[in-house]
Amino acid sequence: MGQLALQRLPPLASVPKRPPSLPPPSLASPSLACATVSRRPLRNGLYIARAMSSHIVGYPRIGPKRELKFALESFWDGKTGVDELQNVAADLRKSIWKHMADAGIKYIPSNTFSYYDQMLDTTAMLGAVPSRYGWESGEIGFDVYFSMARGNASVPAMEMTKWFDTNYHYIVPELGPDVKFSYASHKAVAEFKEAKALGIDTVPVLIGPMTYLLLSKPAKGVENSFCLLSLIDKILPIYKEVLADLKSAGARWIQFDEPILVMDLDTSQLQAFSDAYAHMESSLAGLNVLIATYFADVPAEAYKTLTSLKCVTGFGFDLVRGLETLELIKVGFPRGKLLFAGVVDGRNIWANDLSASLKTLQALEDIVGKEKVVVSTSCSLLHTAVDLVNEIKLDKELKSWLAFAAQKVVEVNALAKSFSGVKDEALFASNSMRQASRRSSPRVTNVSVQQDVAAALKKSDHRRSTVVSVRLQAQQKKLNLPALPTTTIGSFPQTADIRRIRREFKAKKMSEIDYVQAMKEEFEKVVKLQEELGIDVLVHGEAERNDMVEYFGEQLSGFAFTSNGWVQSYGSRCVKPPIIYGDVTRPKAMTVFWSSMAQKMTKRPMKGMLTGPVTILNWSFVRNDQPRHETCFQIALAIKDEVQDLEQAGITVIQIDEAALREGLPLRRSEHEFYLDWAVHAFRITNFCVQDTTQIHTHMCYSNFNDIIHSIINMDADVITIENSRSDEKLLSVFREGVKYGAGIGPGVYDIHSPRIPSAEEIAERINKMLAVLESKVLWVNPDCGLKTRKYSEVKSALSNMVAAAKLIRAQLSKS
Template sequence: MSSHIVGYPRIGPKRELKFALESFWDGKSSADDLRKIAADIKSSTWKQMADVGITYIPSNTFSYYDQVLDTTAMVGAVPHRYEWNGGEIGFDTYFSMARGNAFVPAMEMTKWFDTNYHYIVPELAPDTKFTYASRKAVSEYKEAKELGIDTVPVLIGPVSYLLLSKPAKGVDKSFSVLSLLGSILPVYKEVITELKAAGASCIQFDEPTLVLDLESHQLQAFTDAYSELESSLSNINVLVATYFADVSAEAYKTITALEGVSGCAFDFIRGTKTLDLIKNVGFPSDKYLFAGVVDGRNIWANDLAASLDVLTSLGSIVKKDKIVVSTSCSLMHTAVDLVYETKLDSEIKSWLAFAAQKVIEVNALAKALVGQKDEAFFFKNACAQAARKSSPRVTNKEVQEAAAALRGSDHRRATIVSIRLDRQQKNLNLPILPTTTLGSFPQTMDLRRVRREYKANKISREEYVKSIKEEINKVVKLQEELDIDVLSHGEPERNDMVEYFGEQLSGFAFTVNGWVQSYGSRCVKPPIIYGDVSRPKAMTVFWSSMAQSMTTRPMKGMLTGPVTILNWSFVRNDQPRSSQLPICQCHSFIRE
């Protein structure tokens, strides 16, 4: 029986890291205080996985800000504008790169593949000098070992690190980041040597760029890199992990042939074609297959029977003792622990699994694969799966009929742009270059308090409306004083641009502690779309009408679009994304 977790959330079940970071940045706590909170989060995570029985427990997946930034620190790729004179990179330099300071801007941040997480983009140049400048991976391995837990240190692989980088400002366009491969590998060799000396028996290299559409020379870089590292990787197990999508036939051939690599991890939730590749092409008999059958990106309980079927089918190609049950990707993209959701609807809660529960699922599947199936656990899971499929709360006949009735013309405007512009101008009489704002105004502490008290039934509806009305009146007057042409009401009644609308739509559920890291200390609490979405009542008319009554200038209606709502939510896994927020709902928004 072998089980593996690609990675785990690092924010803590109640955002402990967020609050510790912000306290440290505000000068209210010390670096030692921050390290203490971090140590508590790491130790509880490792112990949790060890107690469940996970075979391959990851370390170095914790980060004070971002795992790619951690790699930048590890290889000493600090841009010239930051004051760093060599040696071990400390918090000052690390957080300056992440957040900037009074003198220099932060490094660029962008989406981590197609997730809602953001990473700090490395800036590289032909003269970048790589040096071993952060021993975090080694220190975390030792930290876990002192607790009696042997972990698998996780590193962003050298080729993916380079491919996820960008040329520094002013660098010649002909420069290729891959030209630095020979320069960065010596640092990786140093890290590997220290990890081996510390007692590590396995190292995981995350190479997620293998799922991208790579050119032949980029694929060759993987072969070259691991051939160069092979001697350093002797006498140690090496796992190369990909995730988020299928790998191409060429990438599959590359990854399964890498020198010195004893295991390959694939995402079988989004990588169904990769699964077909393994079945049709085969898999090396001397390597371990880490099968990502537990979804690391969503919060639904796995269909354990279906997952076991996949694993069993793989068992006809790969020896069972060479199969390791794993998550499809790091669990950092899901919420931390369902146990803290004491207010969530019990029926919906029975359909869910957060990171802590997914760890249990992985281990249960690994046991079942070798004949140690927990019948009671599988039966309970099957009952929950069946209940969800048959629940009347999931299926709304009216929504399905409305979506089925949509035609191609419903996705296009009925009038051409020039006609709409002419009518708009006659109606609004705007200047040639009208001014407006994006919409939302700052959410003050008093405003948050009023919403919080109203939600807790500490103030009446009348008191709440009065407070919000006063705030709207303030921003309306301010915009008129500034001579803004098209006004907004400031959105003081809204807690979040997605959550506010989701709370008023059927088919949505909301958590109390279902937080997910977006970047650094920024966490979001995605709504859960569990059923067909409908709009029981008007959502914006009351406040927009109130705001319009305060001015003779045009007042915008503020709506979060359906695509953004979909992409910022935990979506259903029982139907395509395109079916989950029908465009007819957007029409109903506009009709308000």
């Protein structure tokens, strides 16, 4: 990684010298043709604001063709300098702002751009840099910023975790009593000024102080004794400085994102929320204040607290996922305040049902008053794909059902326009025609699939007939593994060469024979490496897969996939979620050919590698015309057929990844049980039918399991490998508290998200910590997650140290 001469780099917030040049995203979409949007000419270099109420919570920053990803990676590799990176970033910001201004959006956000993550930006703004990164004062620069995000040669990265129930990851702030806060990144005001210089008046967006603190973790040493909210008095003065700065730069609005309000906050947390905003009141004077919530319903108590705030001008709600909030609004909304109504779905790619939204908006207008409703997105558009216009290969009919971020901006505006009495009848007519075509399409509904699911579900709750302890014995007889067996999670480095081969084959520039041969050679390399390293249960390395979800989506019917529908997952890493539009079937076996090929290369067990139904569901864009669990059961039955085919082909260890099971947990506690019930059931459907001697593994890469450990036990897998190392072994605490786990378990022994190579001693120490709470006979040794994002040089050293550590502890065990 680029630990180049970083000291001389400019601060994050500095603006590049060169005028940006990227063209704005296209306003054209099949559902909202260009003709409906007049591009407003510049007058004296300024855009003319239209008197209509429309707002966007936030916008994707990765770029329509992942421009930011490539600029970042090239910078990290030391191939390009900071100017190039900043120029790409400024180009993106400009094109986004212009797009929104051109579309007619009234409240355009700024400071929603980020070089890595918006929580990390807030950490930088507050100067809350953990001391190990060696920063003391002054404006935070790229060196410190990227060290916190990615680690550097001597210091590991900060923890990264899921942002609410999305596939986006944020960098977790580490806060303790000793943190000295200071205003150390002026990015928010710099972006505001940058937009202003382009003639665009924006709403600067900050993560609110309560969401920031409640998503932080106590620093090392004070884990169990520190109340994060006790820091509120220390961070508010910094927020006040930022507000003063923004005001003097001419800001008229401020948006605080407080999605934490959708969680189940207790009375004291809600009180702290009121106090915090009351405390900022004097600094907020002269500004219009929007508090945006999103991702779920705001619970009744929180709604009361929020809407009682005096210093707030408007409240934002997710009205796609928050149907109960809609009811709360109907019962009471503070007089004279603005309601930012999030009716356009920021989490999905379906075109908005404009007439339905209009009805909602009209009902809201009757409650809160004319001109008090602002049409908005349900959350930031960060979680949807960027621009449909780049999907030239997508089937025309299907495309007509979709809207990505660029098109959603236009939808918001179209709704606002008709809401103000200027309804574009032609647009609404064509929208409802497309909604109808989707509803009645034979591609969406497959009666026989629906019947199969109904019949399969009637029979049982799909449990294996033997208990896990008996199964493990039968498996050990067959597999004959050493104590603390070593394995990896599945993928090996996705080299440029592998990507090129896949790309050429996809583009029909390479024959199938050559492709299979190239893959075979790749598998052989990976198998040989694992044998040399002394790993016990092997993997084929997943070279044939672009992504663990997309790959299956491409082979199942009822799924469509895009060319450029990228969504940021963390930092520069993106995913291209498949689109589930119809009932799901498996036309033919998906992995048997490759897994059998790989198994033939070795005498050691080769894991068959599948993605589980819950993960496929949670990492796809899901149809919104039937409940999620119904779609999930359809996928489960397809994966079950695959498991049976693998078993038939002689594969004795099958891993079914459920990486996203935890992240799909609903944000509100009241909904947990129902979700866990069907999610765990769907997993069991995939493998209840295998023989005792077939070992079922599952993998999860989210360490916060303590609250769902019983559901994990209920999945009844033979072995589970779990991410563990980047979160200070939080996972182990559940076993410390006495939960019995009888199946095999491999808490990750090192972090694969960072290029840093762990030493054998360090890994051995981790294994010893595990042995303090888990019996040696159930313990497996493996990394946190797949290795696809790493380089071979890193993987070889890290795995070699991992095997050495396992051997060391085995020797220790055999002596005792």
